[in-house]
Amino acid sequence: MxxxxxxxxxxxxxxxxxxxxxxxxxxxxxxxxxxxxxxxxxxxxxxxxxxxxxxxxxVSTDTVAYTQTKYDITLEKALDLQIKAQPKTYATAYVHKNALENKNGKWVVTGTGWNVRSGPSTAHSVVGN
Structure with a gap:
């Protein structure tokens, strides 16, 4: 470190x-x-x-320590709350939350056929898939 x-x-x-x-x-x-x-x-x-x-x-050669905090909420519920709060993003494209999967600490789109939209709802135009 x-x-x-x-x-x-x-x-x-x-x-x-x-x-x-x-x-x-x-x-x-x-x-x-x-x-x-x-x-x-x-x-x-x-x-x-x-x-x-x-x-x-x-630099330090000590083992890096970290703390873990447990919350009494599921990831899906937390994501729902964020989406309802109209999240801000630096990206200009959106996919449905079900298209995302956390792989080794990185969020990736899984599967095929997901619509990529210009905004965070189905009311926004499809810009790709």
């Missing part, structure tokens, strides 16, 4: 080297041991994969 507000990835294992990329504090990052003071990571910079280096003081 990145420990600093701006956790730098260096081009070579030196804090005086050019910075390839930076991560925000708390970002989860994957890296491997390079030396006693440095970790190596593969990062994407301008669409290209590069090797980069984190200083040991900039």
């Amino acid at each position: 990145a420990l600093k507000a701006k956790t730098n990835v260096y081009s070579i294992p030196s804090t005086g080297a050019s910075v390839l990329k930076s991560y925000a504090k708390g970002s989860l990052i994957k890296f491997k041991t390079f030396s006693p003071n440095w970790y190596e990571a593969s990062v994407i910079v301008n669409g290209q994969r590069k090797s980069g280096y984190f200083h040991k003081n900039d």
Whole structure:
């Protein structure tokens, strides 16, 4: 995990080297041991994969802990409540909630034949399927 507000990835294992990329504090990052003071990571910079280096003081190798909160409501009920509240989205297309399935933490459209609409109801025009 990145420990600093701006956790730098260096081009070579030196804090005086050019910075390839930076991560925000708390970002989860994957890296491997390079030396006693440095970790190596593969990062994407301008669409290209590069090797980069984190200083040991900039990252944590501790196991990431998380908390889980249980709510006395089903996911379907929560979704119904959000839809009734006229949800705002950055997307410009909508599918019926039954078209969605959570796979490994990502929502995906499953099956075929679902109408993609310009708004969140059947009153909106179909823009594709």
